[in-house]
Amino acid sequence: MISISEINGISKQGVRENNEDYIKFYVDNNQANLSRVIVLCDGMGGHAHGEIASKIVAESVFATLDSNRADFTEDDLQLALDNALIALNKANVYDDCKKMGTTLVVAVINKNNVLVGHVGDSRCYLFDDDGIKLFRTKDHSKVAEAVEAEILTEEEAINSEYKNILTRCVIADKTDVKIEIDRLDIKDKDRLLLCSDGVIDAIRDEELSEILVNRNINDALALIDSKCQMKSHDNYSVIIADLKNDVYDEPSDFASSDETAIHAKENEVSSELCEEDYKLKINELYKELNYLNETHKRTIRNHSISWCLVGVIFAFLCCGTFSYFILDHVYKVSECERKAFYNYEYCTSKMVNKMCKQKNKNDSVILKRELNAHYKFIQKQYHKERGKLHTKGNERK
Structure with a gap:
């Protein structure tokens, strides 16, 4: 007051x-x-x-x-x-x-x-x-x-x-x-x-x-x-x-000295009990805090392991996908070159067979013309196949 x-x-x-x-x-x-x-x-x-x-x-x-x-x-x-x-x-x-x-x-x-x-x-x-x-x-x-x-x-x-x-x-x-x-x-x-x-x-x-x-x-x-x-x-x-x-209320004028002493004793006992309760509550809170702290640490550790596994799997998938597209491109390039080579070999073989079957000079002249025409055709076909190959490569890029 x-x-x-x-x-x-x-x-x-x-x-x-x-x-x-x-x-x-x-x-x-x-x-x-x-x-x-x-x-x-x-x-x-x-x-x-x-x-x-x-x-x-x-x-x-x-x-x-x-x-x-x-x-x-x-x-x-x-x-x-x-x-x-x-x-x-x-x-x-x-x-x-x-x-x-x-x-x-x-x-x-x-x-x-x-x-x-x-x-x-x-x-x-x-x-x-x-x-x-x-x-x-x-x-x-x-x-x-x-x-x-x-x-x-x-x-x-x-x-x-x-x-x-x-x-x-x-x-x-x-x-x-x-x-x-x-x-x-x-x-x-x-x-x-x-x-x-x-x-x-x-x-x-x-x-x-x-x-x-x-x-x-x-x-x-x-x-x-x-x-x-x-x-x-x-x-x-x-x-x-x-x-x-005056932060504390004074005892009433009507209270006897005995009553005052009793109230003082009750307040003293109450204070001791409050102190014991306070210590127990502090210990309980301390234990609960330690438990929550350990739980938090375990949760963080588990999350870290999970995210590492996710990262490894993601990296593996990325590398596999990238490798697949690279190898597929290389394979298709090799296949196109192989077909062009077989076509060139087949046409050359036909020209050689014709040369072996010629019977006279006239046949030889005709054969030379045919060989020249076939050679140009083969060359044209080969360059055509190579052109297709490069076009597909650029489109992929």
Whole structure:
């Protein structure tokens, strides 16, 4: 359960003619019941009666929220702002060219978290026990938008002449102002810090972190006050709240000491049993993991052997198919050449037989003519067969 263990704040006029800042939190005389609501407002100096606007809005927001006895919601914060706008509009009786306006930052403490709502450039920070910044609200200003767009650096934004131009504020004659809300998770010994822009004018985020380390709230406030007196050009206000988070429920006030001891013993036994169960489950999971690992290895090995066999068979089929087509081509070429040779041998044999049978010179002359004709025919046939052979070879290629 989250609660405030200690809280304090300051609000100073600074170099201005009057103090337009206003802070509101509650602590009873015995420090027994610290407020769950923290409010800080910074009246707008360029508008009329900023000191009146900041007080009206802060008091109205605090009154709306402080009456809540349950956990706060985002709707509760928006309702508090809406009520503050109504109160501000009723008080806006001054005949000035500019309406009353103010910034607002409010933090509310729930059992399990903290809600932070803000309008304008007053800020809320969350630091851990070592002074490390965990959270910071985002200013509603032109220079903040320029920083987010990487047009300006943080330092350039602080020194810019346009740093006071706000994109959102609590101002009279408006009823539709939207409060921006952040939900924070809290650890034990975290610190909330709410401040107006007068503090930011004098102290950077890194310096705030250093100030909070190893200092109690009053010492930290005194150091912030000292730095702002020297450097700030505006009113400056700051609230610091130390938070605690009880992660274990305390025993009931109605429980006897015996009952408490019994519950403690039961919890101890239960813890031992849980530890034994935990060890058994770890061992079972370890065995199951080893089994799955071995199964996975066997599966990979079997798959590897199968793919090797598939590769060998595929290679054998490819080589066999390739060899078949090559040998078939060679065989067909040899067969064609053999037929052409037999045809040539047959025709030659016929011519020789005719020469042996010639009887006179006339026969010899006729035979020579026939031989010459047969020779040309044989030559033609041979080249014809060879031509067919080469044509088929090219077609196969």
